[in-house]
Amino acid sequence: MNALAIQVGQIAQRSVVRTLRQPASAIPPFIFPTALLAVTSAGLTSATRLRGFPSDSFLAFFLAFPFIQGALFATMNAGTDLARDIQTGFLNRLSLTPMRGSALIIGHLAGVVTMGFLQACFYLTVGLVAGVSIASGALGVLVILGLATLIAFAFGALGAFFALRTGSGEAVQGLFPLLFVGLFLSSMNLPRNLIQTDWFRIVATFNPVSYLIEGVRSLIIVGWDPEALALGFGFALLIAALSISASVWALQRRLTRT
Amino acid sequence: MRAQHGIEAEGLVRTFKGDIRAVDGIDLAVQPGEIYGFLGPNGAGKSTTVHILTTLLPPSAGHARVAGFDVENEGPAVRRSIGAALQEAALDPILTGREHLRLQCALHGISRRERKVRAAELLERVGLTLAADRKVKGYSGGMKRRLDLALALAHRPTILFLDEPTTGLDPQSRSALWLEVARLAREEGVTVFLTTQYLEEADALADRIGIIDHGRIVAEGTTEDLKAEIDLPTVEAIPADGTDSAAVARILERFGERTDGSPKGVSVRLAHGIDDLAEIVRALDAEGARVADLHLHAPSLDDVFLAKTGRSLEGAQEEADAEAPEE
Numbered sequence: 001m002n003a004l005a006i007q008v009g010q011i012a013q014r015s016v017v018r019t020l021r022q023p024a025s026a027i028p029p030f031i032f033p034t035a036l037l038a039v040t041s042a043g044l045t046s047a048t049r050l051r052g053f054p055s056d057s058f059l060a061f062f063l064a065f066p067f068i069q070g071a072l073f074a075t076m077n078a079g080t081d082l083a084r085d086i087q088t089g090f091l092n093r094l095s096l097t098p099m100r101g102s103a104l105i106i107g108h109l110a111g112v113v114t115m116g117f118l119q120a121c122f123y124l125t126v127g128l129v130a131g132v133s134i135a136s137g138a139l140g141v142l143v144i145l146g147l148a149t150l151i152a153f154a155f156g157a158l159g160a161f162f163a164l165r166t167g168s169g170e171a172v173q174g175l176f177p178l179l180f181v182g183l184f185l186s187s188m189n190l191p192r193n194l195i196q197t198d199w200f201r202i203v204a205t206f207n208p209v210s211y212l213i214e215g216v217r218s219l220i221i222v223g224w225d226p227e228a229l230a231l232g233f234g235f236a237l238l239i240a241a242l243s244i245s246a247s248v249w250a251l252q253r254r255l256t257r258t
Numbered sequence: 259m260r261a262q263h264g265i266e267a268e269g270l271v272r273t274f275k276g277d278i279r280a281v282d283g284i285d286l287a288v289q290p291g292e293i294y295g296f297l298g299p300n301g302a303g304k305s306t307t308v309h310i311l312t313t314l315l316p317p318s319a320g321h322a323r324v325a326g327f328d329v330e331n332e333g334p335a336v337r338r339s340i341g342a343a344l345q346e347a348a349l350d351p352i353l354t355g356r357e358h359l360r361l362q363c364a365l366h367g368i369s370r371r372e373r374k375v376r377a378a379e380l381l382e383r384v385g386l387t388l389a390a391d392r393k394v395k396g397y398s399g400g401m402k403r404r405l406d407l408a409l410a411l412a413h414r415p416t417i418l419f420l421d422e423p424t425t426g427l428d429p430q431s432r433s434a435l436w437l438e439v440a441r442l443a444r445e446e447g448v449t450v451f452l453t454t455q456y457l458e459e460a461d462a463l464a465d466r467i468g469i470i471d472h473g474r475i476v477a478e479g480t481t482e483d484l485k486a487e488i489d490l491p492t493v494e495a496i497p498a499d500g501t502d503s504a505a506v507a508r509i510l511e512r513f514g515e516r517t518d519g520s521p522k523g524v525s526v527r528l529a530h531g532i533d534d535l536a537e538i539v540r541a542l543d544a545e546g547a548r549v550a551d552l553h554l555h556a557p558s559l560d561d562v563f564l565a566k567t568g569r570s571l572e573g574a575q576e577e578a579d580a581e582a583p584e585e
Contacts, residue, residue, distance in 0.1 A: 003367055006364055006367070007364075007365055010361055010364045010365060014350070014353065014357075014361060017352070017353070017357070018350070018352045018353070021352050021393075022352060085350075088346070088348050088349075088350075089344055089345075089346050089348030090348045090349070090350055092314055092344060092348060093344070093348045093362075093409070094365065095314060096312060096313075096314070096337055096340075096342055097337070097362065097365035097366055098334060098337065098338065098365065098366060098367060099365045256314065256315055256316060257313050257314050257315075257333055257337075258313045258316050258329060258330050258331070258333035258336075
């Protein structure tokens with residue numbers, strides 16, 4: 001195994017171990033999105049009676065939501081962990097080893113991806129147990145897991161960028177409400193064409209989160225929708241590419257080692 | 259593992275925003291296998307110097323070579339040769355001591371099998387075998403410092419940087435760390451660059467000492483040489499009950515300048531050295547000034563600091579604390 005792979009593996013292992021040993025970080029990404037799924041799908045069942053609503057099960061329609069909220073938790077966890085390493089000087093310790101900067105970011109995000117994958121499996125299981133059938137079938141399940149993991153990676157990289165720029169866990173946590181608002185101003189509750197308030201519909205149309213949700217949702221309630229999938233994967237890749245580039249830049253600024 | 263090269267620096271400068279010169283033209287020459295004590299108050303520039311020498315911070319001017327490599331242009335080679343325990347024991351509270359060592363060894367490219375052996379060996383050496391599988395958040399300050407030292411040694415460096423390694427430790431932990439550092443230098447030939455604000459630490463450990471103040475080295479040499487430069491002992495008299503301390507002070511002041519002493523005593527630096535001691539006793543006796551105790555103090559490093567900077571190390575410390583921005 002080459003040095004970079006070993007370094008990535010070690011940092012990833014640490015990231016997963018850290019998360020699993022901190023129930024306060026590990027449990028909320030599983031519990032809160034699921035609880036919100038239960039509450040919202042129970043309360044908004046009547047929305048399915050709207051003309052043009054794409055599903056007769058609001059639970060199936062809303063099941064895409066936890067994947068995105070879980071990814072927001074990934075942002076927070078990835079960011080606060082990295083910020084803590086900066087604040088405690090642990091990053092300096094790592095800097096004094098031959099570890100490459102890319103290994104730090106990739107390793108860190110490998111831990112986030114692992115958690116994102118486990119979260120996605122959990123949400124999917126909850127949905128299936130609650131009676132949702134996946135319109136795209138078994139292959140669709142794999143694609144959902146893949147897209148959800150990619151979204152967790154993209155948001156995790158965003159968290160890493162904020163951590164590297166600010167060096168403060170508090171600043172990263174301050175980002176959560178902002179991202180949460182971004183999530184609510186999307187098509188999470190209703191398809192965009194059924195949103196009656198003009199400004200809301202416009203914001204949801206320009207909000208990339210809408211396309212991430214719609215990508216996952218299409219596999220659950222529609223089947224194989226190439227446009228929704230292309231937009232979902234496209235925006236996830238775009239966010240991931242931008243966040244990773246920004247993180248690498250921020251790490252170079254942060255690590256002043258010669 | 260004796261080092262072939264030590265540490266050399268010439269005209270090292272580091273400035274920060276606001277034109278603050280944290281390091282202001284430092285020259286250094288630390289020999290292989292030597293323990294070099296870098297003594298100074300908070301904010302004197304010790305840690306900034308360490309950050310430059312360990313490649314964590316590029317210098318604004320000047321040059322430095324560590325283990326024969328240029329710190330600016332050969333950073334990776336420098337890092338392979340050095341170990342560092344920086345000012346705060348930068349540990350992950352969630353990981354165990356053993357996990358820390360395995361991570362450190364892995365990042366240094368040590369094979370999986372050797373990692374296990376090396377981790378066990380280092381844990382044993384710093385007395386943490388029993389606590390090896392406990393999370394670090396349950397460690398005492400001394401245990402954290404010992405683990406920090408073990409981590410710095412993971413890849414068998416030839417040069418070790420210790421930035422205030424015993425700050426906040428109890429005397430027992432401090433002594434244990436001193437013993438280990440001394441052993442590393444004497445038995446394994448590791449060059450040690452040690453920053454400290456404790457006079458006794460520099461005195462006990464260092465082969466040579468550099469005293470730094472406001473980013474500049476104001477004195478350098480062996481402790482004996484530095485103290486010899488001062489060459490003036492102090493004498494302190496504790497007046498007996500019923501004896502006016504002002505009277506004792508008047509007598510002692512004939513023999514030298516008053517210095518800080520204990521609250522109950524009167525202390526002067528002897529202008530003509532130890533030869534005055536007999537004369538002082540005669541003068542006190544002749545004038546009926548009874549004393550409960552009389553101490554002769556050889557020059558200390560604090561005296562050296564005072565002579566070189568015009569203030570005591572403790573005073574400089576308080577000054578630095580007062581100047582430090584509020585958090």
